[in-house]
Amino acid sequence: xxxxxxxxxxxxxxxxxxxxxxxxxxxxxxxxxxxxxxxxxxxxxxxxxxxxxxxxxxxxxxxxxxxxxxxxxxxxxxxxxxxxxxxxxxxxxxxxxxxxxxxxxxxxxxxxxxxxxxxxxxxxxxxxxxxxxxxxxxxxxxxxxxxxxxxxxxxxxxxxxxxxxxxxxxxxxxxxxxxxxxxxxxxxxxxxxxxxxxxxxxxx
Numbered sequence: 001x002x003x004x005x006x007x008x009x010x011x012x013x014x015x016x017x018x019x020x021x022x023x024x025x026x027x028x029x030x031x032x033x034x035x036x037x038x039x040x041x042x043x044x045x046x047x048x049x050x051x052x053x054x055x056x057x058x059x060x061x062x063x064x065x066x067x068x069x070x071x072x073x074x075x076x077x078x079x080x081x082x083x084x085x086x087x088x089x090x091x092x093x094x095x096x097x098x099x100x101x102x103x104x105x106x107x108x109x110x111x112x113x114x115x116x117x118x119x120x121x122x123x124x125x126x127x128x129x130x131x132x133x134x135x136x137x138x139x140x141x142x143x144x145x146x147x148x149x150x151x152x153x154x155x156x157x158x159x160x161x162x163x164x165x166x167x168x169x170x171x172x173x174x175x176x177x178x179x180x181x182x183x184x185x186x187x188x189x190x191x192x193x194x195x196x197x198x199x200x201x202x203x204x
Contacts, residue, residue, distance in 0.1 A: 001144060001186065001187075001188045001189070002139065002142060002144055002145065002146075002147065002186070002187045002188040003145070003146045003147070003184060003185070003186055003187070003195070004138075004139060004142075004146075004147050004148075004149060004184070004185045004187055005043075005146065005147070005148045005149070005182055005183070005184050005185075006149050006151065006155075006156045006159060006182070006183040006184075006185065007039060007062065007063075007066070007148055007149065007150045007151070007180065007181070007182050007183075008151065008152065008153050008156055008177050008178065008179055008180065008181050008183075008198075009028075009032075009054075009056075009058040009059045009061075009062045009150060009151070009152060009179065009180070010028050010031075010032035010033070010035035010036040010039065010058065010061070010062045010065075010179050010180040011028065011029055011031050011032035011035055011179040011180070012026040012027065012028055012029055012032055012058050013026065013029045014026045014092070015029075015032075015179055016029060016031070017094065018094050018095065019092055019093060019094055020087050020090050020091055020092070020093060020094075020095075020098070021058075021084060021087075021091065021092075021152075022084050022085060022086050022087030022088070022090070022091040022121075023056070023083060023084065023086045023087070023091065024091045024092060025056050025057050025058075026056075026057065026058055027057045027058060027061060028057075028058055028061045028062070032058070032061075032062075032179065032180075033061070033065075035062075035179060035180040035203060036061060036062045036064075036065035036066075036180065037065050037069070038180065038202050038203055039062065039065065039066060039069075039180045039182065039202055039203075040065035040066045040067075040068055040069025040070070041069050041202065042069075042182070042202035043066050043069055043070050043148065044069045044070055044071060046070065046146055047072055047145065047146065048066075048070055048072060048074050048145075048146055048147060048148055049074070049142060049144075049145040049146060049147050050074060050077065050138075050142050050147040050148070051063050051066055051067055051070075051074050051075070051076045051077065051147070051148045051150070052076070052077050052079050052082065052138050052147065052148070052149045052150070053076045053077070053078055053079065053082065053149075053150040053151070054078075054079065054080070054082040054083045054084070054150065054151050054152060054155075055078050055079070055080040055082075055083060056083055056084070056152075059082070059083075059150050059151060059152065060076065060078065060150075062150050062180065063076035063148070063150040064076060066148055066150065076150070079134060079138065081130050081131075081133075081134040082131075082134055082149065082150075082151045082152075082155060083151075083152070083155075084151075084152035084153070084154050084155060085121070085122050085124070085127040085152075085154045085155075086120075086121055086122035086127075087118055087121050087122075088118045088119050088120030088121030088122075089102075089118065089119040089120050089121070090102075090106075090118050090119075090121065095107075095110075102119075105118070110173065111173065112169050113168070113169050113172055114168065114169050115169075124168075127154070127158065128158045128161075128162075128168065131155050131158040131159060132158070132159075132162055135149070135159055139187050144188070153177040156177050156183055157171060157172050157175055157177065159185075160175065160183070160194065160197065163185060163192045163194055164194065175197070175198075176198055177197075177198050178198055178200050178203075180200070180202075180203055181198040181199060181200045182196075182198070182199045182200075182202070183196065183197045183198055183199070184196050184199075
């Protein structure tokens with residue numbers, strides 16, 4: 001049996017300002033660094049078999065804190081395809097700025113993400129296929145036991161939509177995934193099981 005922990009990266013200054021990041025490489029803020037240390041401490045008692053991370057700085061910094069807190073000598077493996085969806089012309093903007101520049105497109109996206117074509121962005125179907133293939137590869141190669149995947153909110157939502165057989169638009173509207181929140185999956189059976197979503201008790 002395998003357990004996979006999906007960890008959303010800790011906070012950045014853009015998260016705090018509610019700016020969309022996508023592929024923009026924004027590092028952790030001071031608060032984010034503290035969150036990363038806390039999630040690292042949460043994993044300290046777990047004998048992790050692997051730590052995998054997006055190549056973006058906010059994810060790598062969080063993964064490095066988990067590796068440092070764990071103490072079992074596991075170094076993060078960078079997997080570029082764990083990156084957030086590329087959001088094209090929306091990156092760096094707040095929802096209010098997007099609505100002002102793109103005819104209320106963010107409001108439409110919040111109600112039906114798949115109905116919106118973001119200029120210069122990665123197509124949603126391609127993003128979901130990228131995430132699906134990447135996670136399958138990680139889990140297939142992982143040893144029995146526990147592994148951590150440090151990634152982004154959109155990636156975790158895409159994984160959960162697949163595991164739950166849920167409509168991605170409906171799930172994304174209803175799902176809360178906090179910075180440094182931990183979601184757990186049990187895999188290795190015919191049907192993966194969601195153990196919990198977005199635990200943040202380690203941040204309290």
